[in-house]
Amino acid sequence: MTSHILSWIIFTPLIGAFTILFVPKSSAPLIKWIALATTAVVLGLVCHALTLFQPGLSGFQMMERTSWIPQFNVQYLLGTDGISFPMVGLTAIISLLACLASGSIKERHKEYFFLYLLLETGMMASFLALDLFLFYVVWEVVLVPMYFLIGIWGGPRREYAAIKFFLFTLAGGLFMLLGILSVYFAATPHTFDITQLVGMPRSLIFQQVVFMAFFLGFAVKVPIFPFHTWLPDAHVEAPTPISVILAGILLKMGTYGFFRFSYPLFPEATHWFQPTMATLAIIGIVYGGFVALAQTDFKKMVAYSSVSHMGFVLLGLAALNANGFRGAMLQMFTHGTITGGLFLLVGVLYDRSHSRDMNGFGGLGAKMPGYAGILTFFALASLGLPALSGFVSEFLVLLGSYQYSKLATGLSTLGIILAAAYLLYMVQRVLLGKLNPKWASLTDIKFVEILTLAPLMVLIVVIGVYPSMILNYMIPTLDALLKTLKV
């Protein structure tokens, strides 16, 4: 098992998915338990891989290489490093917790959990694939279950949201495919192997064009302004656990793509694109913040806050220095935990009240003290309170971007003030003030729901108090990447 640990991580969910197919439709509890056990096993495997992972190394580890389509030199090539491993860990954790939170799914359990596990396979493989062709395939594999998960179990406008999500990502993905093929044909010998492709000389104009092609693919996923409008719709319509997956993991696939492919493959184009990247980051941060401030729908507010927070990842990426990269990587992880938690909390409230209108709530702090405490905690984490993880990542990003551009840093701090504004405004409208008599019968948060949130809270506090714990895994790889970029 140890020698093929990454394959085990990828295919265990698939095994679980096919096991579910053999269970009769009527035994829903069994299906749930299989799904839960599968995701738990995956987390166990990732923990096992963590013991094998050597944080001091900067290159790929635990690589697996098999020829897949020899005619085109396509390989089944897996490997992990300080950039992908934290994402794998995040995927395993969020998948388990979102699975635990899938109690709100009331129909067609068999299909739901089958697709859910298929999705996990796709996500894991996306973070572990080192062959561009394989990467493209698994990238698209993620799309299909997601489409159905939103389209079948979603809210009233689910079909619209699902199609919008699918077409947006697919369109971006096609540009990426063109980019992949260009890289393939430009390389001698023709290869999709990322370990060989990095470091090959490419002309600037080629780099620029192909960088843009990859950019379109990743920009949709992050999402970067103006490709973000699928996100609020998808989030609002998706069922709670799927929103959590979407915000917690899928968005990171975009920024991960920059770290893994765009940057090392096209170092000169990266420098050329730096100002644009910074500009887009700031637009995302400020614009997302302002729009979040205007929301009355709880879930939509969290969705737009994601746009703003992912802007910090981009800003760190744009900084092209050690602190910026560290901050960006850390922000990817912490945003997954914090925003994932916020979506879970929106779900907790929605399950009880069937409403997401923030203006309609009020005074729940007295009625649901446990919920209020946890929601306040996540709101504070999201607005970047020190000693919680969001602060460290934003601080590192700002420190990095400050070395690049004072103006960019100054403008982006507006996003931090806005974050405090929209989150505290939310807390006030939902929790404070007089209790709306309409909600007098709401019950406080249940143990199972706390169980989905507690691990995230632990992670947020631990990383916030001692960030080196996770940063030590990332730093060697990121520093090596900087060397590739010659800065």
Place this chain on the structure above:
Amino acid sequence: MVTANHLIWVPVLPFIAFVVNIFFGARFLKERAAWLSVATSTVACVIALPICWAVFRGAHFANDFTWLMLGTTPLKFGYLMDPLSATLLFMVTIVGTLIQVYATGYMHGDPRFSRFFAYVSLFMSAMLTLVISNNYLLFFMAWEIMGLCSYLLIGFYFEKDSAANASKKAFLTTRVGDIGFLLGFLTLFTAIGTLDFAQMNTLLAGHVGHTALNTGLLSMAALFIFCGTIGKSAQFPLHVWLPDAMEGPTPVSALIHAATMVAAGVFLVARSFSLFMLVPNVLPIVTAIGTITAFMAAFIALTQNDIKRVLAYSTISQLGYMVTAMGLSGLGAGTFHLITHAFFKALLFLGAGSVIHGTHVQDIREMGGLFKKMPHTAVTFIIASLALAGIPPLSGFWSKDEILLSAFGSGNYLVFGVLLLTAFMTAFYMFRLIFLTFFGQARNHDVHAHESPALMTLPLWCLAVGSVVIGIPGSPFMHHWFQKFMAEMVHYPEYEPSAVVMACSIAVAVLGITLAFVMYLKKTTWAPAVAKKFPSFYRLSFNKFYFDEFYVTYLIKPFHALGRLLFGFDANVVDGGVNGTASVTMFLSGVKQWIDTYIVDGFMNFLGTAVYFLNSVTKRFQTGVVQNYLLLAFLGFLVFIILELKLT
């Protein structure tokens, strides 16, 4: 035996109390939650005081560990015990503990009793971390956690909309300043490559007058860091949150919004003093902000009727004093006033709390004649007021005198004049408060006042003693020991004590008290007459210079409007573009479908129809009757014959 390494327990102990109280307080501890908080705070005090004492006698402690790598620079977290932190630690542990003892009585019977003490313990932990922290980042982290505690405690009675609004306002307003602070130390890190206080001091100390460092960048850093002070210490123009913060329970007002947290802003300037000394062009700005704040807040305090609001504006005014002192390079004077102010202002707030506890009203117009009913409260309150007004030999006199001396000695006579005027107003509004509250006739007979329990009056007396004696170390009786002690750390200009300054200071204080005595006890018709005589001044003061209205109209509303505007843009333009693309695609595919149906497919169908038609024509010839074929063959033959003949 307490050693410096036990210092780590000083912030950790209250934190443990926070964790225990927040998780187990409501269910298991209940009223005992208070004792846990008080006990941890007391133990922290017991640990801290010997260490402070050692520092007062010249010792120096520091310890750290690497917390995070910033690029290749290690960022080390740890504690730094120098004269400044020892002074603050001394004050915070003592005042903090006394306030918690008081709160045990004040909060008795509150349904969220344990949560209150959890928050207070978290605050203590953060404040103590801030005081002993050795670098800007740790300082900032503690600073923000204090902001959080302030938010939670202002909104403690969150069912009240006013409390919920005030807490949000406090957090957001200070956050504006905090972002400045954050940018400030980012700039500093870029300029000198460290966030460590001790390293910064050594690095900058060697550079006074040299141009080896980028002074432009350092000025920017100092200016931005000062933004943090403006926010946290409620300086003009970000002072608006502090009066509203009085929505919180009174011990909170004393602990956070008078004695400790708001002083952290001044402490920040003191901590960055070597930086400010290096960039002299920033100091006048600091002085200006401080002086404007001191005057403006005192002016507003003249006409307020809520007992806590008067004290809140007084706090803003006194913080302005401290900031002015810092701006005038008076590190010793500013820090000294910070300490004395903490004692007497905490006492004033607790006294006000005792009055509210005993009367259940906050409007001073409904009080009157409380002296006999609440003797302990009244006497201690008067002691504190005398200290604040600057009557010798109480503590406030010595520290205020030092600040006035800084202004006078450095030749800033305008500042000196404004500060004197402020001192006059301070004496006036404080004694207006006292005469209206404790003397004269009871104006509302529904108020049945009673003295507070010993648990509350005992801390009052302790603080009263503090208010009297805490000024001694900085007075001529101890040869200005405190100022010299501070100067050991960073060198700053000192001035010879001046009899003129002292005389002016005493004169304005006595004048202010006398005027208040006349206007509010003897000739009670004067006050309304004055208000009528100067209506615009009165309205300006009563309406707090219309700051809130200004911010709401020109800042908050436009922000929300911009949010809605951008959301409209997002929904209509950006998403409209997306949906438009979809619609255009659908339309085009409709057109293509039409083309497909009627042209492409139409052509094909036409071909089919044509073939079918031709076929239907030709098939008529295929009759299967031999005679017809022969006839046709014969006709064909005839045609050929004719053609052949014609051609030839």
